[in-house]
Amino acid sequence: MKQAKDPGSWNPYLAGALTGLVAVASVLFTGKYFGASTSFVRSAGMLERLFVPERVAANSYFSKYLQPGVSGFDWQWMFVVGILLGALLAAATSGSFRLQAIPDMWQRRFGGRSGPRRALTAFAGGSILMFGARMADGCPSGHGLSGVMQLAVSGLLALVCFFIGGVLVARLLYGKGGQQ
């Protein structure tokens, strides 16, 4: 199912459908649903407790996910690391691995010397995104895929709001219409 424009890529319907099968197999064999953002809470807590362990132990949010003296590495944490390895494997075997600090679309809009602005925007966006994900109790994996698959009201609500917020900001950054 190769596409002419982009060698090595698969039809997104096929890749998506296969992902659905992987998600179902995961639930059937290990009882685990896809999710990602909780691992960022565990990682932030594990990093923070290297410096201020008492503060992390006393925090009611970190305590939901981390017990003092116990490793925070769990199924989902390994799953998230696996995403990196799987993408690396697919990119390396199809010649589509490319070191890039400024995305093409960003560069066309903000210029080739906008690296620092891109870094700052990515950091700020990442912070805002994760704050929202934890408030909503999930991200496009946990709510968007796992939640919507189960027809959970929480997942459907969150997914719609993810897109509303994203479309608004994309409109502000890039204006209406315009070239890709």
Added chain:
Amino acid sequence: MNLLIGGLVTGIAFGFLLQKGRVLRYDKQLAALRLQDMTIVKFMFSSVLVGMVGIHLLNDMGLIAMSLKTTLVGANIVGGLIFGVGWGLVGYCPGTSLGAVGEGRIDALWGIAGMLFGAAVYAEVYPQLQANLLGWGNYGKITLPELLGINHWLIVAVVVVLAVLMFRWFEKKGL
């Protein structure tokens, strides 16, 4: 230990498919949010359709357990909108940010650093939020079929039809 290996293997499969479907990159994520190229929506809804049928089938057969997140209307909506704002800026999701690093997108590292920071900030304000917003509109762990009092297969069928119509529209419009 087996659970950790299972997580790693499942993640590798997911990351492989995300990269093959070309949904990891900033350009694809923003193109969807700019309503120009719906690759990530095609990927996401294809996996949802297959997963939805599979999960409901296996659940009816008693082979699996559902794992629902509590519906908190205030938190789901406000948190979801905040997520969307950040998503439009960073152009990666928590899961896809790692995959983007895997295919060489260095700017995703800044996004990941921001995500860790955002998680730490959330932990600081959680006690205040818990007393206010997080309690609003708690409907418990509920599904759409339960909320509407309709058989789940009817909803599954409606979702499949709507998604297929959406896919056809995307292809017709070249999105």
